[in-house]
Amino acid sequence: MDRVKEDFLSLRKSYEHIPNGQTISVSMGELTRMFFCTPRNAKLLIAKMQANEWLTFVPGRGRGNFSQLTFSLDFNTAFLSEVKVLISEGKMENLSDLANTYDKTGVMKNAIVSLIQSHFGYHFEKKEDVQFECLRFPIFRSITTLDPAYAFFEFDSHIISQVFNTLVHFDAETNCFQPMLAHDWECTEDGLVWTFHIYKGIRFHDGRALTAQDIKHSFERLKSSPHRWLASSINEIEIITSTAVQFKMKTKNHLFLKYLSLPQMSILPYSDNESMSPLPIGTGPFRIAQFNKQKIYLEVNDHYFRPRPHFDRIEIIRLNQYWQPVDFQLEKIFFNHDEGIPYRNDHWEEMDLISEGCLVLTFNFRKKSIASTIHFRKSMSILIDRIRLVQELGGPRVSAADGFTRKHPPHPIHRTDDSKRPMRVEQLLLLSGYKGEQIIVTTFERHAQDANWIQAEAKMHGIDLEIRIVDLADLQMEETILETDCILYEAVFPFGEVSKFQDFLYENSFLRLHLDQSDLVFIEKKIDQLIIEPDKDIRENLVREIEKHMHDQCLVLFLVHKKIAATHHPSLRGVHLKRNGWIDFKELWIHPQKSF
Structure with missing residues (x-):
């Protein structure tokens, strides 16, 4: 302004x-x-x-x-006029500042919310007899990075998958690998040499042709990133021709193809300049038109080498939780990802899936505080009644957890008798040496309700928990991770068995930075065995051994499994929730005969 x-x-x-x-x-x-x-x-x-x-x-x-x-x-007209400008420009953070300055009592909140909701949804205009279609929807989290080599959070990875492509695609439904940038590949019998053949004619968003040099550059770049573990088994990358690249391995890796299908392994254009462009360039179905911490605008890549997306533009705008109205007129939104206060409408279509992962509480062993002692960790495990947490808070919480992933079929969770709980917690706290010290628990807005419930339970046992709600971007900083005693977050595993151990290997993950070095060595040895093991059942057993070690030692507390829900107007088609809880934007389209 x-x-x-x-x-x-x-x-x-x-x-x-x-x-x-x-x-x-x-x-x-x-x-x-x-x-x-x-x-x-x-x-x-x-x-x-x-x-x-x-x-x-x-x-x-x-x-x-x-x-x-x-x-x-008059003031109201002038104020709302500026509100409209900020909304149209996607400057929702500035909008919050404006409201805090000129509408401290919230008198104008309903009028502002009405303008916000009318901004979202399906919009179209005709340009020379061609219908230009745009879908706008809100999110209540930040986008921390669009650099594949630094992606950790699921929404970041999802946006990356809309902008970039990988060499191969793993179809979780069929459990098969499919061509993506590579149309064919082969591996020597000893598993030490992989050769990939790239489609001709694929171009990056800026018009440059994809070549084997770009493949080599992208993987070499990973070696100096927090995701260096993805390239650790690669000894050498050789360009055979402009459309063929060969990987010579240090050791056999039976999960190499699964590695290659991860968003973090997306292919970027080769550049002499090591820093990424402010607007990253990929080969994916959408290109980035605008991006900052408040919004991301995606525009269709008309030269995409696969079927063109139906929408010409996707606008994703971050909203402050303050703007979530209790009575949102859903007819104007079209798509809602159930992150905050759930939106419901009897005329809308709704879908949900149980998240592949669970809510966990980490303990920071690097800080050497009372919270990292075995007896304190066990006291926290006992005082948190997972089953009652699910019953009392409800919502997206579907079941108590005793491991990272939900067991099929679900089995009974060990639960301390309510009559014995106070005495057992008191005994453990005495052994831990706890004397009322304040324990810092850091989490995100999405898990604030869980954190407050845990805080209230701990208080009844004399434990002083301070809950700090931070932005996702704040917990990308190592100093923030290391200064807190605990982190409450949802560990999500949308990419199958590789997802189940990547949090231990990604250098900036909460889990890795909070674990004791001896436990990390134990886990890494198990992962080393897992990677060279050809038998999937044996690999699953190794994952369970890691999980059992974490559970028995209370290195983290497995709390609850949650579901993810999405609601959308019946006219919006192609809506399918992926395992990461998001939808593939390129599949979305509007049915013209369904009433809006």
Whole structure:
């Protein structure tokens, strides 16, 4: 917002009780104090406001004489006009600042919410007899990175999969690998040499042709990233031709193809400049038109080598939780990913799936606080009654957890008898040496309700938990991870068996940075065995051994399994929840015969 608009809102707010057309007397001293400027600049500001026809101003003649001020624009109209500008530009953070400054009591909240919701949903316009279609929807989390080599959170990875492509695609439904950038591949009998053949004619969003050099560059780049574990078994990458690349392995890796299908293994264009472009370039179905911490706009890649997406533009805008209304008119939204307050409408289609993973509480062994002692960890495990947590909070929580993934069929969870719980917790706290120290638990808004429930339970046993709600981006910083005692987050495993151990290997993950070095060595040895093991059942057993070690030692607390839900208008088709809880934007389309 420019200075003139800002000062007019301040001025009109001060005289909000004065109707349009009524003349009042003001002194230049009042205006300079209100605008925090010199008399000369105050006169310039008033002149610009008058030029915009927001007011009329007749200056007083001579020293000490009052000027005459008449407003032509009331505060509410001026305020909502600026609200519309910020919404249209996707500047929702600025909108929150505007509301906090000029609407402290929340009187205008419903009017603002109405404008916000009308901005979202399906929008189209005709351009030379061609219908341009756009879908806008809100999210309540930040996008922390679009660099595949640094992606950790699921939504980041999902957006990356819409912008970039990998060499191969793993279909979780059929358990088969499918061609993506590579149309064919082969491996030597000893499993130490892999050769991939790339489609000709694939181009990046900037028009550059994809070559084997780009493949080599992308993998070499991974070796110096937090995801270096993905390239650790590669000894050498050799360019055979412009459309053929060969990987020579240090050791056999039976999960190499699954590695290659991860979003973190997406292919970027080769560049002499090591830093990524502000708007990353891929070969995927959408290109990035705009991106900042408040929004991301995706535009269709008309030269995509596979079927073109139906929507021309996808606009994803971050909303502050403050703007989540209880009574949202869903007819204007079209798609809702159930992140915060769930939206429900009897006429909408709804789908859900149980998340592949669970809510966990980590303990920071690096901090060497009382929270990392075995007896304190066990006391926390006992005082948190997972079954009651699910029953009392409900919502997306579907069952108590005793491991990362939900067992099929579900089996009974060990539960301490309620009558014995207080005494057992007290005994463990005594052994831990806990003397009322404050324990910091850091989490995200999505898990605030769980954190507050745990805090209340701990308080009944004399444990002082401080809950810190932070942005996703804050927990990408190592210092933030290491200064907290515990982190409450949802470990999600959308890519099968590889997902189940990647949190132990990604260098900036909460789990890895909080674990004791001896436990990390034990887990890494198991993973090393797992990677070279050809038998899937044996690999699953190794994963269970890791999980059992974590469970028995209370290295983390497995809490609850949650479901993910999405609701959408019946006219929106192609909506299928992926295992990461998001939808594939390129499959979405609007059925014209369904009423909006």
